[in-house]
Amino acid sequence: MKVFEPDQKVKIRLKINGKLYETEVEPRRLLVHVLRDLGFTGVHIGCDTSNCGACTVIMNGRSVKSCTVLAVEADGADILTVEGLASDGKLHPIQEAFWDKHALQCGYCTPGMIMEAYWLLKENPNPTEEEIREGISGNLCRCTGYQNIIEAIKEAAEKMRQGQ
Amino acid sequence: MYPPKFGYVIPDNIKEALEFLESHEDAKVLAGGHSLIPMLKLRLLRPSYLVEIRRLSDLSYIKLDGDTYKIGALTTHYDISKAKIPLLSETASKIGDPQVRNMGTIGGSISHADPAADYPAALIALDAQVKIISTKGERVVPISSFIKDIFTTDLNPGEIVSEIQFKNLKDYKFSYQKLERRAGDFAIVGVAVALKMSGDVIDDIRIGLTAVGNGPIRPTKAEEAIKGKRPTDDVLDQVGEIAMSYANPKADIRGSAEYKKKMVKVLTKRAILTAIQR
Numbered sequence: 001m002k003v004f005e006p007d008q009k010v011k012i013r014l015k016i017n018g019k020l021y022e023t024e025v026e027p028r029r030l031l032v033h034v035l036r037d038l039g040f041t042g043v044h045i046g047c048d049t050s051n052c053g054a055c056t057v058i059m060n061g062r063s064v065k066s067c068t069v070l071a072v073e074a075d076g077a078d079i080l081t082v083e084g085l086a087s088d089g090k091l092h093p094i095q096e097a098f099w100d101k102h103a104l105q106c107g108y109c110t111p112g113m114i115m116e117a118y119w120l121l122k123e124n125p126n127p128t129e130e131e132i133r134e135g136i137s138g139n140l141c142r143c144t145g146y147q148n149i150i151e152a153i154k155e156a157a158e159k160m161r162q163g164q
Numbered sequence: 165m166y167p168p169k170f171g172y173v174i175p176d177n178i179k180e181a182l183e184f185l186e187s188h189e190d191a192k193v194l195a196g197g198h199s200l201i202p203m204l205k206l207r208l209l210r211p212s213y214l215v216e217i218r219r220l221s222d223l224s225y226i227k228l229d230g231d232t233y234k235i236g237a238l239t240t241h242y243d244i245s246k247a248k249i250p251l252l253s254e255t256a257s258k259i260g261d262p263q264v265r266n267m268g269t270i271g272g273s274i275s276h277a278d279p280a281a282d283y284p285a286a287l288i289a290l291d292a293q294v295k296i297i298s299t300k301g302e303r304v305v306p307i308s309s310f311i312k313d314i315f316t317t318d319l320n321p322g323e324i325v326s327e328i329q330f331k332n333l334k335d336y337k338f339s340y341q342k343l344e345r346r347a348g349d350f351a352i353v354g355v356a357v358a359l360k361m362s363g364d365v366i367d368d369i370r371i372g373l374t375a376v377g378n379g380p381i382r383p384t385k386a387e388e389a390i391k392g393k394r395p396t397d398d399v400l401d402q403v404g405e406i407a408m409s410y411a412n413p414k415a416d417i418r419g420s421a422e423y424k425k426k427m428v429k430v431l432t433k434r435a436i437l438t439a440i441q442r
Contacts, residue, residue, distance in 0.1 A: 001180045003213075006169035027172035027214070028204075048165050050202055051348070053263060062242070062266040068201045069267070072172055073194070073216060116262065137347035138261025 004072075012075040016040060017084025025071045031057075032066040034074075035081060042082040042111040046140070053139030056112035057081050063119035065138070082111035085118065094118055094156040103152035105143035113139045117153045125161055129154070167204035171213040178223065178297070178326075181215050186299045186322040191215050193324055195238055195272035198264050223271070223326060231332050237271020237325045244270060251338040251358045252330075255286040258340060261348040271325040274307070277379070278350070279314045284380035285356035286340060287328065289372030294318075295327035302326070311379040336360050336368075339438035341431040345418060351375040352418045353427040355407075357435035366390050369436070376411035376428055383410040386432065395440060403436065404429035 004010050009024040014034075021038055032055045035043045043066060046054030050068040057066050058080040085092035094117050097103070104110045113136060120127060120135035127135060132153050133146070141149060173191070175181040185191055192211035194200060195218055203209050217223065223238040226247045233249060242265040244256040259265055259273075259282050273283050274294065287307040294310040296303050296319065307328075310318045319325070338358040342351045354374040360367045369390055373381040386406035393399050413424035 001176055001184070002174040003184075004172040006171050008171075010172065026169070028167040028169055030166070030201075048205070050198065050264065053261070056263055063263050064267055065263045068198055070172075070194075070197070070201065070214075072174075073197070073218065119262070134347070135262060138263045 010072050010075075012071055014038075014074060014076075015078045017080060027070065027072050029071045030067055031059075031069040031071045031074050034071040035066060035079070040081045040083055044108060044111055046108065046112070051140065052109070052112075053116060053136075054109050054112040056115045056139065058115060058119060063116050080115070080118075082114055085114070092118075093159040094121070094153070097152040097156035097159065098149075101148045101152035101155060103144065103148040104141075109139060109141045109143075113141065113149060117149075117156065120153070121157055121160060126157060127153070165205040167201065168207055168210050170204075170211050173213050173215045175215060175217070175220070178217070178220055179299075181217050181220070182297065182299045182322065182324070184213070184215055185324065188213055189321040193217055193272075193275070195275075196240065196268040197272075198260070198268040199272065199276040199278065217324070218269070224269075228332060231334070233328075233330055233332050235270060235328045237327060238269045239271075241265035241268045241270070241273075250333045250336055251286045251290060251340065251356055252283075254338065255282050255340040255356060258282055258342045264348070270328055274310065274328070275317055275319060275325050277311050277313075277315050277317050279378055280350035280354075280375040282340070282342060282351060282354055282374060284311060285354045285372035285374035287330070287372070288380040288382045289356045289358055289370040290330040290333065291370070292328055292330040294325055295329060296323050297326040298323040304329070307380070308382065313378045333358050333360075333370075337439040337442045339435045339442070341435040341438065343427055343431055350418070353411075353413070353424050353431055355428065355431040355435045357432070357439050359436065359439050361440065364394050365392060366395055367392070371407060371432060371435075373407065373411060373428060373432075376413040376424055378412075381410050383407040383432075386410070390436070395436060400433045400436060404433045407432040 044054035046052035055066040191213040194214040194216045223236040225236040227234045241256045292307045336358040340356045342354045356372040359369040390403045408429040411428040415421045
C-alpha cells in the first residue's frame with residue numbers, strides 16, 4: 001500500500017500519444033492540468049464541472065473528461081489527445097471531415113468533440129444520426145448547432161470504413 | 165477549480181483499503197470519482213485521504229450465478245449498459261453521458277445516493293440487495309433500506325459496498341423512462357418498470373420511481389392495481405394515479421413539485437406501454 005500526504009508529491013508516469021512522460025504531482029492535481037502543463041494544450045478546460053466535454057481525452061481506450069480524473073489516478077495510463085491523431089503530417093479522417101464539413105466556428109469544443117467522435121467510431125463504426133447525437137451528448141458546442149459536426153462524423157465514419 | 169488538499173492512498177488489495185478506512189474515519193473512497201471529484205472541487209467535502217479503489221479489478225465483474233445477477237461495485241455504467249441485463253442495462257445507458265459512463269461505477273453511484281440518480285429506480289424494482297464489507301465481515305441489506313435519505317446510506321464508517329445482487333427477471337419485459345431537461349442531465353422524474361405478461365394480461369409488475377422523494381420509491385399499490393388485468397386505458401390511468409400518490413418531489417430548477425408529480429403518472433403509463441410493446 002502506498003500512502004501519500006497532502007503536500008507530498010507523487011511521481012507519475014503517463015504514456016501520452018505513444019511517448020512516455022514522467023512528472024510529479026500533488027494528489028489533488030487534475031489530469032487536465034497536467035496534460036496542458038506537459039504541452040498538450042489541445043486539451044481544453046471549458047466548464048471544469050464535467051459537463052462540457054472540452055477536456056475529453058482517451059484514457060486506456062475509453063473516452064474520459066480529464067477535468068474529472070485525478071492525475072494520480074491516471075498513473076501508468078495510456079492517453080491519446082487530439083495532438084496524437086495526425087500521423088506523418090496527415091490529418092486523421094475525423095479531423096479532415098471536421099475541416100471539410102465546416103464542423104466548427106470558434107473551435108473551443110473541437111478537440112474534445114473530435115476525441116469523443118474518435119471513441120464513438122471505434123465503438124460503432126457505422127452509427128446512425130441518432131447514435132451520433134447520443135454519442136456526443138457529453139460535448140457541448142455553443143456555435144454550430146451541432147448539424148455540421150454530425151455531418152462531419154458521418155463523413156469520417158464512411159471514410160474510415162473504406163479504410164482511407 | 166482545484167479540489168482541496170488531501171492525502172492519497174493506493175491500496176494493493178481490498179483488505180488494505182478496508183483497514184485504512186477503519187482507522188481513518190474522515191477518509192473517502194474514490195471509485196469512478198464522477199460524483200466525488202465534482203463535490204471536492206466545490207469544496208463540499210474535505211476528506212483527509214482519498215482511498216483509491218477504482219483499479220482493484222476484483223470488484224469489477226458481472227456474474228449470473230444460477231438465476232441471480234451479481235455485479236461488482238466497481239463495474240462501470242458502460243460495462244453494465246453493454247451487458248444485456250434486464251432493466252438495469254437500459255437504465256445504465258441513460259446515466260449522464262458517454263464519458264461519465266466510462267468512469268462512473270454502480271457502487272459509487274448508490275453510495276453517493278443522489279436522490280435523482282437513475283439506478284435506484286431499477287434497483288428497487290428489481291428488489292436488489294446490497295452487499296457491504298468491512299474489516300468486521302460482510303452484511304447484505306435491501307436497496308430500500310440501504311438508501312436512507314438524500315445523500316445518506318446505511319454505510320457505517322469503514323464499510324464499503326462490494327456487490328449488488330438481484331434475481332434475473334428473465335421472462336420480463338422492461339423499460340426505464342427518464343424525463344430530463346437536456347441530454348446528460350439528472351432525471352426530472354425517472355420510472356423503471358419490469359412486467360411479465362400472460363396472454364394479454366399483466367401477470368406480474370414491478371415499478372420503481374426516482375427523483376421524486378428522498379430515495380427510490382416502490383409504489384406497491386399501483387402494482388397491485390394492474391396485476392391480473394389487461395392494460396386498458398382505464399387501468400393504466402388508475403395505475404398512474406396511484407403511482408403519483410406515492411411521489412413527494414421537491415420543486416427545484418428542474419420543475420415545480422406539482423409538475424413532477426404529474427409527470428410520474430405520465431411516465432409510469434409510458435413505461436408500462438413501452439415495456440409491453442417490446
